[in-house]
Amino acid sequence: MTDHTASAPVSGAREITPGPIGRFLEATEIDTRMLGMIGALAVIWIGFHIASGGVFLTPRNLWNLSVQTASIAVMSTGMVLVIVTRNIDLSVGSVLGVIGMLMGVFQAEFLPGLIGFDHGATWLLALAFGILVGAAIGALHGYVIAYLGVPAFIVTLGGLLVWRGAAWWVTSGRTVAPMDSTFRLIGGGTEGSIGAAASWGVGLVTCAAIIVMLVNGRRQRRRFKFPLRPLWAEGVLGSIGCGFVLAAIWIANSYPWPKRIAARYAEAQGIEAPPEGLFISHGLAIPVLIAIAVGVVMTFIATRTRFGRYVFAIGGNPEAADLAGVNTKRVKMMIFMLMGVLCAIASAISTARLNAATNAQGTLDELFTIAAAVIGGTSLSGGVGTIAGAMLGALVMQSLQSGMVLMGLDTPLQTIVVGAVLVLAVWLDIVYRRKTA
Amino acid sequence: MSDTPLVEMRDMSIAFGGNHAVDNVSVDLFSGEVVALLGHNGAGKSTLIKILSGAYRRDAGEIYVDGELTHIDNPRDAKRYGIETIYQTLALADNVDAAANLFLGRELRTKWGTLDDVAMEAACREVMGRLNPNFQRFKDPVAALSGGQRQSVAIARAIHFNARILIMDEPTAALGPQETEQVADLIKKLKAEGIGIFLISHDIHDVFDLADRMSVMKNGRLVGTARTVDVTEDEVLGMIILGKCPPGAIPGPGALSEAA
Numbered sequence: 082m083t084d085h086t087a088s089a090p091v092s093g094a095r096e097i098t099p100g101p102i103g104r105f106l107e108a109t110e111i112d113t114r115m116l117g118m119i120g121a122l123a124v125i126w127i128g129f130h131i132a133s134g135g136v137f138l139t140p141r142n143l144w145n146l147s148v149q150t151a152s153i154a155v156m157s158t159g160m161v162l163v164i165v166t167r168n169i170d171l172s173v174g175s176v177l178g179v180i181g182m183l184m185g186v187f188q189a190e191f192l193p194g195l196i197g198f199d200h201g202a203t204w205l206l207a208l209a210f211g212i213l214v215g216a217a218i219g220a221l222h223g224y225v226i227a228y229l230g231v232p233a234f235i236v237t238l239g240g241l242l243v244w245r246g247a248a249w250w251v252t253s254g255r256t257v258a259p260m261d262s263t264f265r266l267i268g269g270g271t272e273g274s275i276g277a278a279a280s281w282g283v284g285l286v287t288c289a290a291i292i293v294m295l296v297n298g299r300r301q302r303r304r305f306k307f308p309l310r311p312l313w314a315e316g317v318l319g320s321i322g323c324g325f326v327l328a329a330i331w332i333a334n335s336y337p338w339p340k341r342i343a344a345r346y347a348e349a350q351g352i353e354a355p356p357e358g359l360f361i362s363h364g365l366a367i368p369v370l371i372a373i374a375v376g377v378v379m380t381f382i383a384t385r386t387r388f389g390r391y392v393f394a395i396g397g398n399p400e401a402a403d404l405a406g407v408n409t410k411r412v413k414m415m416i417f418m419l420m421g422v423l424c425a426i427a428s429a430i431s432t433a434r435l436n437a438a439t440n441a442q443g444t445l446d447e448l449f450t451i452a453a454a455v456i457g458g459t460s461l462s463g464g465v466g467t468i469a470g471a472m473l474g475a476l477v478m479q480s481l482q483s484g485m486v487l488m489g490l491d492t493p494l495q496t497i498v499v500g501a502v503l504v505l506a507v508w509l510d511i512v513y514r515r516k517t518a
Numbered sequence: 519m520s521d522t523p524l525v526e527m528r529d530m531s532i533a534f535g536g537n538h539a540v541d542n543v544s545v546d547l548f549s550g551e552v553v554a555l556l557g558h559n560g561a562g563k564s565t566l567i568k569i570l571s572g573a574y575r576r577d578a579g580e581i582y583v584d585g586e587l588t589h590i591d592n593p594r595d596a597k598r599y600g601i602e603t604i605y606q607t608l609a610l611a612d613n614v615d616a617a618a619n620l621f622l623g624r625e626l627r628t629k630w631g632t633l634d635d636v637a638m639e640a641a642c643r644e645v646m647g648r649l650n651p652n653f654q655r656f657k658d659p660v661a662a663l664s665g666g667q668r669q670s671v672a673i674a675r676a677i678h679f680n681a682r683i684l685i686m687d688e689p690t691a692a693l694g695p696q697e698t699e700q701v702a703d704l705i706k707k708l709k710a711e712g713i714g715i716f717l718i719s720h721d722i723h724d725v726f727d728l729a730d731r732m733s734v735m736k737n738g739r740l741v742g743t744a745r746t747v748d749v750t751e752d753e754v755l756g757m758i759i760l761g762k763c764p765p766g767a768i769p770g771p772g773a774l775s776e777a778a
Contacts, residue, residue: 305640385632387625390614394622397613397659404573404609405675406594406623464613 129484167463168233172240177443185257185438219421223414258437268433280364396464530579572596600682739772
C-alpha cells in the first residue's frame with residue numbers, strides 16, 4: 082500500500098484538452114456510441130442507395146422500411162430489459178406466433194358469433210385479449226425463471242418449441258383470415274396511415290415535447306445548483322431533435338397514395354381529380370406510431386421508474402440489488418411479463434399487416450430481436466443498454482434486409498450477410514468499450 | 519447504557535451442505551457500543567453478520583432487537599429494524615452512479631411516482647460532501663471510481679438512512695492509511711450518536727483502538743467474548759489461533775476445553 086492512494090489520478094491518461102469536436106460532444110452530452118450508430122446507419126443507407134441505383138432513399142422505400150421495422154422494434158425494447166438483467170428470451174418469435182393465431186381466431190371466429198361481424202369494438206377486444214395472453218405467457222416464463230430458478234435460456238428455449246407447436250394447434254395449421262377491418266389499420270398500409278395534416282400535428286407536438294424536456298431539465302438542474310449545459314448546446318440539441326422529427330414527417334408525407342386508390346377515393350368523395358392524379362400523402366403509418374409510443378413508454382419505464390432502476394441495478398450486480406432490499410425475483414418476473422405484452426403488440430402489428438394469422442408467423446423473430454438489442458448497444462454481460470439504441474438497432478437490421486432485397490440478392494446470401502454483420506457489430510462494440518472503459 | 523441489548527443474536531446456527539458455518543453462536547450489542555468480531559478467514563464472522571443483515575436465513579436461533587423477537591428473513595426486514603450493512607464486497611451496482619447506489623431499494627420519488635433523480639443527486643452530494651469532500655464524480659458509474667471512493671459510497675448508503683445498528687465487514691480493507699483514519703473517526707462519531715456497531719476486522723490494532731468488546735470465532739463456533747480492557751493483544755491472538763479463552767473473557771461453546 083503506498084501513500085498515493087488518496088490522490089491517485091484515476092483518469093489522467095484521458096484528460097487531454099479536447100478538440101472542438103470533443104468540446105462540442107462534452108457540452109451537448111451527446112452519447113458518442115449513439116452517434117456512431119447513426120453514422121453506421123447513414124453509411125448503410127447511402128451505400129444501398131448507390132448500389133440499388135437510387136431507389137433506397139426514396140419516400141416510398143423509407144416509409145416501407147419504417148413499417149417493416151415496427152414489429153421487431155417493439156419487441157427489441159423489451160429484450161433490452163431482459164438482456165440487461167443477464168437473461169435472454171428465445172421464445173419471442175413463437176410467442177408472437179401463438180398470440181397472433183389466438184387473436185386471429187378470437188376476432189374472426191369467436192367474436193362475430195358474440196357481437197356480430199365487423200363490430201366497432203372487435204379490434205380493441207382482440208388486442209386486449211392478445212395482451213392478456215402475452216402477459217400470462219410472460220408471467221409463466223418469469224415465474225419458472227425467477228422463482229423456480231431454471232435458467233432463462235432453457236425456459237425460453239422450451240418456450241420457443243412449446244409456443245410454436247401451440248400456434249399450430251390453435252387451428253391445426255389452418256391460416257385465419259381476413260382480420261377485422263379496424264384491426265387491420267394497426268398493420269399500416271394506405272388506410273393505416275394518418276395523413277399529412279395529422280402527421281404534421283404529431284411532429285409539432287413532438288417538437289414541443291423536446292423543447293419542454295430541455296427547458297424542464299435545465300430548470301431542475303438550476304433548482305439544485307448543478308452545472309448547466311451552455312445555452313448554445315441546448316439550442317443545438319433542440320434544433321437537431323426537432324429537425325430530425327420534422328424531416329421524418331416530411332418524408333412520410335412525400336409518399337403519396339397509389340394512383341388507383343387515390344382515384345377511387347376521389348370518386349367516392351366526389352372530389353375532381355386533376356389529370357396527373359390526386360396527391361394524397363400517407364403520412365406516418367399507425368404501426369410506426371405504435372412503435373414510437375412503445376419506445377417512449379419503455380424509455381420512461383427504464384429510466385424514470387423504480388422498476389427500471391432495479392432492472393439496471395440487477396444487471397450490474399444481482400447480489401448487491403438483493404442485499405439492498407430489492408425484490409429481484411419479482412422484478413425478473415415482471416420483466417418477462419412486460420416482454421410478453423410487447424410480443425402481443427408486435428403480434429398485432431404483424432398479423433394486421435399480413436391481414437392473416439398463420440402458425441409460422443414470427444419464425445426467427447427472436448434472433449432479429451436479440452440482434453437488434455445487441456447491435457443497439459445492449460451488453461450481453463448485463464447492466465448496459467438503451468431502448469432508443471435497440472430501436473435503432475432494429476432499423477439497422479431491417480435496412481440491411483430491405484436494401485439487399487432491393488439489390489436483388491438471394492435470400493441465402495441475405496441471411497449470411499445479416500449473420501456476419503451481427504458478429505461484426507458486437508466486435509466493434511467490444512473494441513469501443515475497451516477503449517472508453 | 520441500558521440493560522437491554524440493542525441486538526441479541528441467540529444460539530445462531532447455519533449450515534451449508536454438511537458444513538456448519540455458524541454453530542450455536544450468541545453475541546450481543548448495546549447502543550453506543552462497538553463490538554468487534556474476530557477470527558480467521560472462514561471462521562464464520564461474515565456468515566454470522568449476513569444472518570443479521572438478512573442475506574442468509576438461519577437454520578436455528580433467535581434475533582432480538584430492543585429485547586423483542588424479530589423476524590428477519592431478507593434484507594428488507596433487516597432494514598426495517600434499522601440494521602444497515604457495509605459488506606466486504608461493498609455490494610454496489612457497478613453500472614449506475616453514486617446516487618442510484620445510495621438510494622438503491624429506497625429511491626426518492628416525485629409526486630408522480632417517478633424517480634426524483636435530481637433530489638437524489640442533491641442528497642448524495644450533501645452526504646458525500648461530509649464523508650469525502652473531494653468526491654466529484656457524481657455522474658460516473660461507480661465502476662469508474664477508486665477503491666476509496668467506492669467505499670465511501672457504501673458507507674454513505676449505510677449511514678444515510680438513520681441506522682441504529684451498523685454492521686461493518688472489513689470497512690478499511692480497500693483503503694489507504696489516510697482513509698482508514700477517516701473511517702475510524704467516523705466510527706467514533708457514530709458511536710457517540712448512540713449507534714451500535716458490529717465491526718469485522720483483520721487489523722487487531724484497529725480493533726483495540728475502536729472496539730469496546732470483542733467476540734472471537736473459530737471454525738464457526740464462539741471461542742469467547744471479552745471487554746477490550748480485560749484482555750491483551752497476545753491473549754486475543756491466542757483466542758483466534760488456538761481457540762484458547764483467557765481468564766478475562768467469558769468462554770463460549772467453541773473454547774478449548776482444557777484451557778487453564
